[in-house]
Structure formats: structure tokens, C-alpha cells
Amino acid sequence: MKHSLLALGAAAALLIPSACSTGSKADAATEQRDSTWTTVNHPDWSRNAVIYEVNLRQFTDSGTVTAFADHLPRLKELGADILWFMPIHPISEKDRKGTLGSYYAVKDYTAFNPEFGTLEQFKETVRKAHEQGMKVIIDWVPNHTGRDNRWVTEHPDWYKTDSLGNMVGIYDWTDVYVLDYSNPDTRNGMIDAMKFWITEADVDGFRCDVAGEVPTDFWNECREALQQAKPDVFMLAEASKPELEQHAFDMAYNWPMKDLFSEIAATAGQYTFKGADGTVRTFPERHAATAIDSLLAVQAQEYPRDSYMMNMITNHDLNSWEGTEFERLGNLQGAFAVLIYTLPGMPLIYTGQETGMNRAFEFFEKDKAPDWTPNTYFEFYKTLNAMKHREEALRAGEEGAQMKVYATTSPDLYVFSREKGDSKVTVLVNLGNADQAVTFTGEAPTVEGMKDLFMGTEAAIPETMAPGAYAVFTK
Numbered sequence: 001m002k003h004s005l006l007a008l009g010a011a012a013a014l015l016i017p018s019a020c021s022t023g024s025k026a027d028a029a030t031e032q033r034d035s036t037w038t039t040v041n042h043p044d045w046s047r048n049a050v051i052y053e054v055n056l057r058q059f060t061d062s063g064t065v066t067a068f069a070d071h072l073p074r075l076k077e078l079g080a081d082i083l084w085f086m087p088i089h090p091i092s093e094k095d096r097k098g099t100l101g102s103y104y105a106v107k108d109y110t111a112f113n114p115e116f117g118t119l120e121q122f123k124e125t126v127r128k129a130h131e132q133g134m135k136v137i138i139d140w141v142p143n144h145t146g147r148d149n150r151w152v153t154e155h156p157d158w159y160k161t162d163s164l165g166n167m168v169g170i171y172d173w174t175d176v177y178v179l180d181y182s183n184p185d186t187r188n189g190m191i192d193a194m195k196f197w198i199t200e201a202d203v204d205g206f207r208c209d210v211a212g213e214v215p216t217d218f219w220n221e222c223r224e225a226l227q228q229a230k231p232d233v234f235m236l237a238e239a240s241k242p243e244l245e246q247h248a249f250d251m252a253y254n255w256p257m258k259d260l261f262s263e264i265a266a267t268a269g270q271y272t273f274k275g276a277d278g279t280v281r282t283f284p285e286r287h288a289a290t291a292i293d294s295l296l297a298v299q300a301q302e303y304p305r306d307s308y309m310m311n312m313i314t315n316h317d318l319n320s321w322e323g324t325e326f327e328r329l330g331n332l333q334g335a336f337a338v339l340i341y342t343l344p345g346m347p348l349i350y351t352g353q354e355t356g357m358n359r360a361f362e363f364f365e366k367d368k369a370p371d372w373t374p375n376t377y378f379e380f381y382k383t384l385n386a387m388k389h390r391e392e393a394l395r396a397g398e399e400g401a402q403m404k405v406y407a408t409t410s411p412d413l414y415v416f417s418r419e420k421g422d423s424k425v426t427v428l429v430n431l432g433n434a435d436q437a438v439t440f441t442g443e444a445p446t447v448e449g450m451k452d453l454f455m456g457t458e459a460a461i462p463e464t465m466a467p468g469a470y471a472v473f474t475k
Contacts, residue, residue, distance in 0.1 A: 007148035014083060020204040038178070039304035039397075040223065042250050045081070046308070046346070047395040050385050051236075052080035055316055055351040056088065056116050057100070058367045065117040069125045071372070076132045078354055078378065079385025082234070083129055084207050086316060087139040088113055088122060092146020092432055095175045098364025103139070104209055105146035105175040109193035123201045131204070137205040137234055138197060142190055143213040144169070151189070152177065158186040170213070173239065180214050189224045190218075198229045205234030212239035219248035236310065242303045249398075251308035251346060256313050260295055262328050263287040268412075268433040268467065270330025273323025287376040288411035289431040296344070296403070312338035312348040320363045331468040334380070335429040338470045342418070342427045343382045344403070347398050354381045380454075387453060387474060392423040406445050410436040413465065417445050426450065426473040430465035437464050447473050 015344075052075060065088075075083070087103035090113050096105065100115070112119040126136045151158055152167070159167045160180045167177040179186055197203045211219065219237075226233045237249040245252055263283045265271050274280055286412035299309065312318070313336050314325040325333050340347040340400035351361075352370035356377035361367045388394055393401035397406055401420035408415060412432025418425050424443050430436050438461060450459035450473040 006317040038244070039306040040235075040246050040247060040250055042306065042308065042397060043234055043442065045232075046250060047232055047397065047399050048389050048391075049135075049346060049396070049411055050083035050388055051082040051136070051346055051348050052078075052308065053315055053348060053350045054083055054085045055361060056085060057103070058361045058369060059351055060369050063366060063444075065122050065125050069128055072125075072128055072132050072134070072279060076134065078349075078382055079389065080134060080349065081389075082135045082137060082204075084236070085136065085138045087141060087209075087332065088116060089141075090114065092148045092175060094214055096146075096364075097175050098362075100364055100366060101146075102173075102175060102364060104141050104173075104248035105237060106141050107146045107149050109145075109149075109190075110196045112430050119201070124449055125204055135204040135234065136202075137236065138203050139209060140180070140194060140206040141209045143210045144173070144178045147175060149177075155185065155189065158183055158189065181218050187218055191222050193227060194222065195229050198226065198233070204230065204232070205250075207236040207238065208249075209238050211237035211244060212241040216241075216243050216248070219244060222450055223248040242307075245304050245307045251310050252303075254309040254311050254345060256295055256299070257292075257309070257343070258318070259339055260287060260291060261313065261339075264289060264291070264431050265329045265332050265336075268332060268431065270332050270433075271328055272330065289414040289429065290337075291409045292343075292414055293405060298443065308347035308396045310348050311343055311345045312350070313340060314350045315348060316350060316355055316361070316363075319352075320360050324360060325353070326358045332431055333468075335431060335468050335470040337380070338384070338416075338427060338472055340430060342386055342394065342425055342472070343414075344396070344400060347384070347388065354378050385453060387425070387472070390423075391425055391474060393418040393420040393425050394423075395420075404445075407441045408436075409439045409441055412436055413438065415440075415445065422475065424450065424475045426459070428462070428465065428471045430467055430469045432466050435464050435466050438462055450475055 054068065056065060056068055057063045087106060089109060090107040090111050091101040091103060092105040092107040112122050129136050160177055160178045162168050169176050170178050181187060194206060223235060235249045236251045237244045238253050240253055240255045262271060264287050266283045267286050267288065272280060313329060313333065322328065329336050354377060355370060355372060355375055357370045401418035403416045403418055406415040410432070413428065413430055413436050415428045426447055428438065445461065447459035447461060451457065452459050453472040453474050462471060
């Protein structure tokens with residue numbers, strides 16, 4: 001759903017800018033956390049996975065699932081592991097937004113949107129994806145339904161109402177009604193609808209829209225029920241709410257890190273997206289690259305030890321409503337892309353990102369498909385995906401290596417290593433607006449025996465780094 005920006009201020013408030021990067025805060029926070037604060041058992045296949053968001057409506061000229069299926073070999077070559085399909089259900093017509101409506105105003109939870117083809121064609125696409133070694137999760141909208149969803153007439157008691165007995169919406173989403181999870185029948189109906197897609201279409205899990213608006217105890221109940229149908233079900237929450245990952249979800253949205261990326265880019269003069277009023281958004285205070293440490297420390301303390309965070313530089317909400325990664329991050333886009341692969345968590349690629357698409361998709365209308373011609377962006381992400389797959393140090397959750405951060409004289413440089421067994425990855429990025437000398441105030445990373453990931457040459461710490469420059473070294 002269109003992402004609310006209200007969380008930005010809360011995320012920013014958590015950050016404590018520092019003059020240099022030490023890594024000690026994150027380590028200390030990890031030790032402070034209650035050791036009983038555990039999480040779900042993640043499928044092993046998810047540890048080194050890359051998630052790819054499929055905007056089916058805009059993916060091809062026809063927008064059909066069969067046309068999308070022709071791209072599976074290309075996505076396999078790219079290195080995508082989990083295909084997340086934006087909502088595939090029929091879209092409500094009552095109070096619909098635009099010509100085609102929002103994917104997130106669901107008319108029928110157990111039907112396939114005829115705009116995209118048939119249920120049988122979707123099931124065949126899932127089968128083909130599985131043959132390619134990929135998993136499939138579908139976008140699920142549990143908080144609200146479209147205003148002509150069949151539940152509105154069949155089960156009106158499943159919805160929240162106002163003092164006059166009228167069903168109610170949420171935010172400015174005037175095409176939906178909100179469900180009432182205090183009713184056990186609502187919970188059972190939702191779980192049954194989710195099980196349908198596991199048993200009938202063999203999907204591997206769900207990305208759950210505005211998951212934080214739905215009671216956590218429902219999600220705990222839901223996870224247990226879904227695991228009975230598929231033991232290694234994978235659950236992604238569109239929320240940055242630690243309690244959701246204790247029993248229910250494998251992965252949360254890293255909205256705070258996305259917000260911090262935007263703030264760092266704005267500090268460097270790279271944020272150019274203009275809002276509805278025609279002005280470029282401003283941010284209340286300066287954040288340099290070293291603020292990443294402060295956020296990681298907060299998350300290490302707040303989240304279960306084996307949590308996954310989904311790191312991103314774009315997704316459907318950002319692309320359509322907050323600007324492309326190029327408008328928000330400018331010439332720092334490549335450096336931030338490197339970080340979503342090398343910081344703890346799982347990286348997301350959105351439709352068109354892998355070929356450098358620099359335009360916003362229409363949200364309620366059919367738009368032109370991206371240009372899928374392989375280019376330098378494709379090779380860039382293909383290289384990062386291959387690294388994510390092979391480097392044990394980059395595994396998600398507790399199975400990945402801790403970060404060792406190296407302090408420099410510049411708050412705009414962020415330098416760290418992750419090492420586990422024979423796997424070692426060292427990263428250097430300049431997230432500022434000027435050339436920076438790479439001068440360490442304490443220990444420096446050792447890169448002997450390592451290779452430059454993108455150049456294939458022997459690794460060497462650069463003496464200076466230009467704005468937006470990045471270097472990745474692996475064994």
C-alpha cells in the first residue's frame with residue numbers, strides 16, 4: 001500500500017550521529033538484549049537469498065502472468081531467489097482509484113485477477129519458478145478489503161464500524177474497509193484464505209501489507225496454522241515492529257534504514273525528488289554515513305537475535321510515491337545498493353531496478369513495461385547477487401558474520417568487514433559530497449589475499465574516494 005511517511009520522524013529520532021564509526025555500540029546493544037528474545041525458525045534456503053518484487057501489471061506490455069513467465073530464465077540468471085508478486089487478486093470496483101484501481105483493494109481473496117490471466121496460469125508460473133529453483137510469495141492484504149469484497153455482504157460482522165454502524169476506512173485509502181480482528185471468525189476466515197494459496201497454488205509464503213496494523217497475536221496464530229500446511233513457509237512483514245519477528249515473521253521491512261539513506265543523501269545534496277507541492281523535501285538534521293552505526297545498534301537491541309531485515313533502495317511504494325532511487329539518492333545510488341547487500345539482512349530488487357529504470361510507474365493505471373535489455377546495471381546486480389549467494393559471512397540472521405567497523409577521520413566514509421570461516425567481505429563507501437582521504441584513526445582493514453569484486457584485481461585500500469564511490473573486496 002502507499003507507504004505513510006509518518007514513521008520517518010520516529011526513525012530519525014532513534015539515530016545518534018557520531019563523528020567516527022566504531023562498531024562498539026552495536027556490539028554492546030546485542031549483549032544487553034534478553035537472550036530469551038528469540039525468533040522463528042527460518043527456512044535454510046532463505047539465509048543467502050535475494051528477494052525480487054514483481055509488479056505484474058507493469059512487468060510486460062500485456063501485464064499477464066504468462067508473459068511474465070517468459071522472464072523466469074532471465075531472473076534466474078540475475079540471481080533472484082524469492083519472487084514476491086504484488087497482489088494478484090481481483091480489484092474492487094466500488095470507489096476504485098484511477099482506471100484499474102489499487103492492487104491493495106482486494107475483491108476476493110481466493111480468486112485470481114483476470115487482468116493478469118487465470119488461476120491455472122498462475123499455478124503453472126509458480127511451478128516453473130520452482131523448477132528454476134526460485135520460491136514464490138504473494139502480497140497479502142489482511143488489514144482491510146476492497147469496498148465490494150464479497151465479505152462485505154456475506155460477513156459484515158467481520159468489519160470495524162463507527163458509532164453509526166458504518167464500515168470504516170483507514171488513512172486516505174477511500175477504497176477500502178477495515179477488518180475487525182476482535183472477531184474470531186474474521187481470523188479464521190483470513191487464515192483459511194491464506195491456506196488456499198498454499199494448498200492450491202503451492203506458494204511459499206506471504207508479504208503482509210501494513211502488518212503492524214493487525215494484532216500481533218493474530219500473526220502468531222496465523223504462522224502456526226500456515227506451518228501446518230507448509231512447514232518452511234516464509235513470512236515478510238511490511239512493518240518495522242520487533243515483536244512481529246518473535247513468533248510470526250521471518251523478515252521485517254527496514255524502513256528506518258531506508259529513511260536514513262534518504263537523509264544521508266539529502267545531506268550530500270543528492271535528494272531531488274519533488275513532492276506534490278512541487279518542492280524538494282528537506283530533512284530536519286544532518287546525518288552522515290556514520291549514523292548507520294547508531295541505527296544498527298538500536299535494531300540490535302530491539303529485534304530478536306535471528307531477525308532478518310529487508311534492505312532496499314526502492315520498492316513499489318518508493319518508486320511511485322517517494323521518487324526513484326536516482327531522485328532520492330542521486331550519485332550515491334550505487335554505494336547504497338552495495339550496502340543493502342552487505343549490511344545484515346536480505347536485499348530487495350524491485351521491477352526495473354536491475355536495468356536502471358529511472359521513472360515512476362503509474363499506480364492505478366497500466367504503464368509501459370521497463371526496457372529489459374541487459375546492461376551495466378544488470379551486471380552490477382548479477383555480481384552482487386552471486387556474492388550474496390556464495391559468501392557465508394553475508395548470510396541473514398545469526399548465521400551471518402558480525403560487522404567490524406573501522407573508524408576514519410571522515411564521517412562520510414563507512415568502512416567495515418564481515419568474516420566467517422573462509423568467507424570475508426570488506427566494504428568501503430563514500431556517502432558524502434566531496435572527495436575523502438581514506439585515513440583510519442585506529443585499526444585498518446587487512447585485504448591481503450582478497451580481490452576487488454567488480455574489477456577482479458588484487459584488493460587495495462584506496463588513498464581517496466570520490467563522492468558515491470564504493471569498493472567491495474572478497475576472498
